[in-house]
Structure formats: structure tokens, C-alpha cells
Amino acid sequence: TQPVPTDAAAVKAADRAHVFHSWSAQGLIDPPAVAGAEGSYFWDYDGNRYLDFSSQLVNTNIGHQHPKVVAAIQEQAARLCTIAPGFAVDVRSEAARLIAGRTPGDLDKIFFTNGGAEAVENAVRMARLHTGRPKVLSAYRSYHGATAAAINLTGDPRRWPSDTASAGVVRFWGPFRYRSPFHAESEEQECERALRHLEDTIAFEGPGTIAAIILETVPGTAGIMVPPPGYLPGVRALCDRYGIVLILDEVMAGFGRTGRWFAADHFGVVPDLLTFAKGVNSGYVPLGGVAISAEIAATFEERPYPGGLTYSGHPLACASAVATINAMDGEGIVENAARIGEDVLGPGLRELAERHPSVGDVRGLGVFWAVELVRDRRTREPLVPYAATGEANAPMAAVTAAIKAAGLWPFVNMNRVHVVPPCTITDEETKQGLAALDEALTVADRYAA
Numbered sequence: 110t111q112p113v114p115t116d117a118a119a120v121k122a123a124d125r126a127h128v129f130h131s132w133s134a135q136g137l138i139d140p141p142a143v144a145g146a147e148g149s150y151f152w153d154y155d156g157n158r159y160l161d162f163s164s165q166l167v168n169t170n171i172g173h174q175h176p177k178v179v180a181a182i183q184e185q186a187a188r189l190c191t192i193a194p195g196f197a198v199d200v201r202s203e204a205a206r207l208i209a210g211r212t213p214g215d216l217d218k219i220f221f222t223n224g225g226a227e228a229v230e231n232a233v234r235m236a237r238l239h240t241g242r243p244k245v246l247s248a249y250r251s252y253h254g255a256t257a258a259a260i261n262l263t264g265d266p267r268r269w270p271s272d273t274a275s276a277g278v279v280r281f282w283g284p285f286r287y288r289s290p291f292h293a294e295s296e297e298q299e300c301e302r303a304l305r306h307l308e309d310t311i312a313f314e315g316p317g318t319i320a321a322i323i324l325e326t327v328p329g330t331a332g333i334m335v336p337p338p339g340y341l342p343g344v345r346a347l348c349d350r351y352g353i354v355l356i357l358d359e360v361m362a363g364f365g366r367t368g369r370w371f372a373a374d375h376f377g378v379v380p381d382l383l384t385f386a387k388g389v390n391s392g393y394v395p396l397g398g399v400a401i402s403a404e405i406a407a408t409f410e411e412r413p414y415p416g417g418l419t420y421s422g423h424p425l426a427c428a429s430a431v432a433t434i435n436a437m438d439g440e441g442i443v444e445n446a447a448r449i450g451e452d453v454l455g456p457g458l459r460e461l462a463e464r465h466p467s468v469g470d471v472r473g474l475g476v477f478w479a480v481e482l483v484r485d486r487r488t489r490e491p492l493v494p495y496a497a498t499g500e501a502n503a504p505m506a507a508v509t510a511a512i513k514a515a516g517l518w519p520f521v522n523m524n525r526v527h528v529v530p531p532c533t534i535t536d537e538e539t540k541q542g543l544a545a546l547d548e549a550l551t552v553a554d555r556y557a558a
């Protein structure tokens with residue numbers, strides 16, 4: 110056996126020797142060495158403890174190392190580590206029952222994947238086969254994953270160079286009042302114009318060519334933009350009118366993140382397909398999936414579904430999902446996320462916005478918030494330009510460093526700090542994080558008018 114490294118230098122050297130990292134120029138990165146994690150914290154080998162306001166990649170909704178979930182994985186490993194997807198297994202059926210019991214409406218069949226991108230791939234395949242139509246509409250300012258179809262559906266040009274086969278993808282603008290593509294003056298106007306733009310897009314693409322519209326219920330990575338109340342019901346109505354499948358991507362927003370089991374619950378909307386991953390088991394073992402409506406499931410009642418994965422419904426992943434969902438229920442974790450958002454995090458962030466000239470906007474729900482940093486509140490000029498790198502990104506790099514120096518681990522994208530702690534975060538931890546953010550924002554203020 111290999112010796113287990115016990116100091117940061119050895120861990121980093123071992124990483125640099127053979128690990129190839131995501132989204133990075135391999136020679137320009139210095140991945141921090143993590144020694145352990147528990148609850149809302151993780152720590153390194155040099156005695157630094159970080160309050161995890163990123164939930165890693167917005168997935169550890171129940172925090173790190175939840176004892177009941179760790180035990181469930183250990184127990185399942187002792188009983189049955191793996192089995193092919195073609196068998197009936199108690200733990201997989203129970204995970205599917207618990208998920209189907211929480212997804213909205215009649216989304217009662219669950220196809221399991223290993224993560225979010227595969228869930229999107231399969232949802233799109235189901236929609237195309239169900240409708241017999243080729244195109245899928247997706248929003249600019251979105252993220253749907255890094256596999257072939259998912260990355261092309263992603264509305265972020267930084268992602269496209271990794272795959273150029275965007276056949277059948279048509280992008281449109283969703284509503285976003287702070288940087289409105291529709292020049293709207295009210296929330297209602299933004300909603301109405303966004304829906305009109307979507308209906309025009311459908312008309313000019315040809316409704317009979319469109320299999321699906323895919324939307325993040327609340328777009329996450331692209332900026333946590335809670336849609337106006339009427340928007341998703343309006344999209345649902347357009348889908349019904351034109352026979353288009355509505356796919357809601359809840360990979361990031363689902364499983365408690367917004368203070369409800371699913372973000373769709375805030376808007377009273379039932380999609381035809383719902384993709385999930387991340388929070389379903391807090392990422393303790395890779396798991397994602399698609400929740401499927403009765404009508405789409407019926408399409409594959411007599412006709413085989415042409416898709417599958419060796420690890421679909423993996424027993425260790427399913428055991429961790431069962432334990433996670435039961436813990437979330439038993440410990441009121443979704444309710445905690447809602448309460449923290451309403452009583453502590455939302456008011457606290459709004460208060461920071463009042464005092465810091467660099468804060469242009471704060472927005473969110475539950476434990477799903479974005480702080481948008483600007484040079485000038487009046488013009489809304491972002492603190493750094495879109496997709497800035499190197500020198501151009503220096504202000505955000507300085508703010509990020511200040512946040513980390515204050516013992517807080519943020520999720521940073523473009524000119525935004527996303528405040529996305531675990532759903533289990535306490536009042537005290539939230540206040541501690543807000544205080545750290547308060548201190549670090551003075552760095553951003555130096556660049557702001």
C-alpha cells in the first residue's frame with residue numbers, strides 16, 4: 110500500500126503528479142489540500158478552518174460527514190456494494206419511492222444517473238423520442254453540465270469551445286430584471302416581455318420542430334436569478350399550447366436549496382421531466398437522475414428506452430440518498446433552509462448591500478443567494494468585465510482572497526459571490542459568515558465609485 114500523506118506539501122505533490130483537474134490550465138493551478146470536513150466546515154493541514162459557504166459545488170446540502178448518511182453507506186457496503194441496473198434491489202426502489210414522493214405532480218418514475226449532466230442528457234433524449242422532434246430550447250445565462258448535449262444547452266459561451274456539436278440547440282433570454290435584456294421597468298413587464306420573446310422564438314423556429322424547453326427553475330451558476338412569479342407558469346402554458354416537453358433542471362436548486370424540496374414548488378409548476386443530482390444525497394456518492402411524468406413514462410411502456418449506465422441506481426449512491434432524504438425529513442433541514450433565508454441570510458445580505466457601495470444587487474431564496482459586485486451602482490457596470498481573466502479579473506481575485514482570509518469559503522463566478530451554505534447551517538454560523546463577508550467587501554468597495 111502507498112503511504113498516506115500527512116502534510117499539505119506531500120498531498121499537493123501527489124496531486125500534481127497524476128491528477129488532471131476540471132476546467133483548468135494544469136500548470137497554473139494550486140489546489141488547496143483538504144485534511145477533513147464536518148458539518149458546515151472543512152480544514153486544511155495548516156490549521157485553517159473554513160466555513161463552507163459554497164457547499165463545495167453547491168451540493169453538500171446536509172453539510173459534511175452527516176453521521177447517519179456515513180453509517181448508511183457503510184452498512185450498504187457491508188451488505189451489497191454493487192449490482193447491475195437490470196436487477197430489482199430494495200435500496201434502489203426505496204430511493205426512487207422517496208424521490209418520487211417529493212417531486213411535484215405525477216413525476217413518479219425515476220431514471221438514475223451518476224450526476225447532473227447525465228440526467229440532462231437522458232431528459233433531452235426522452236423528450237426527443239417522446240415528441241419525435243429534434244430541437245431543444247435553452248436559456249442564455251444557464252448551466253446544464255459538461256457532457257455533449259448538456260454543455261451545448263448551457264447558456265455560457267466560456268463552455269462551448271469544449272464541444273462544438275450544438276445541433277438542435279436554440280437559445281433564448283430568460284427574465285432577469287437587474288440586467289434585463291427586455292429593458293423592462295417592472296417585474297410584471299419583465300415577465301410579460303420574456304414570455305412574448307419565448308413565444309416568438311417558438312413561432313419562428315417552428316413549434317413542430319421543438320421537442321423541449323429546458324430551464325433551471327432558478328438559474329444557479331449563472332447568477333441565482335429567481336424568476337418573476339408568473340414566468341414559469343407562463344412557460345408551462347406555452348409548452349402545453351405547442352406540445353413541447355418542459356424540462357426543469359433542479360440539479361442545483363432541488364433538494365432543499367431554495368427552502369422547498371424543489372424550486373418548482375415556489376411557482377406551482379409541474380414539469381414533464383425534472384433533473385436532479387447534488388442535494389439528492391449531498392454528493393456523498395455520485396448520483397443524479399430524471400423524474401419522469403406518467404405520460405412520458407408511458408411512451409417507453411412497450412418500446413425500449415435506448416439509454417443506460419453501468420452504475421444507474423448504484424446501491425451505495427441509493428443508500429446515501431435514502432439516508433439523506435430521511436435525515437432531511439427527520440431533522441427539518443428543508444424548513445431550516447427556508448427560515449435561515451427569510452430571517453437571517455436574506456436580511457443580513459440586504460443590510461450589507463446598504464452599507465457597501467460595491468454591492469449592486471443581492472437576490473435569492475432559502476440558502477441560494479448571489480451578491481453581485483459593481484463598480485458603479487447607478488450604471489451597474491460589473492466589478493470585472495464578463496468572462497474576465499488575469500489582470501482584468503484582479504478585483505474579484507482580491508475579493509475572493511479577502512473572503513478566504515476571513516475564514517469563509519465562497520462560490521465565486523464572474524462579478525458575483527454566491528452565498529450558498531449547507532441547508533443545515535445554524536443562525537450563529539450564518540452570522541459568522543456574514544461578518545466575514547462584511548469585512549471582505551471593504552476590498553471590493555475600493556474599486557467602486
Ligand code: PLP
Pocket residue numbers: 166223224225226227229252253254255325329330358359360361362386387397
Ligand atoms: N445542471 C445544473 C443546473 C447544474 O448546476 C449542474 C452542475 O453544477 C449540472 C446540471 C451538471 O451536474 P454535474 O456536474 O453533476 O454533471
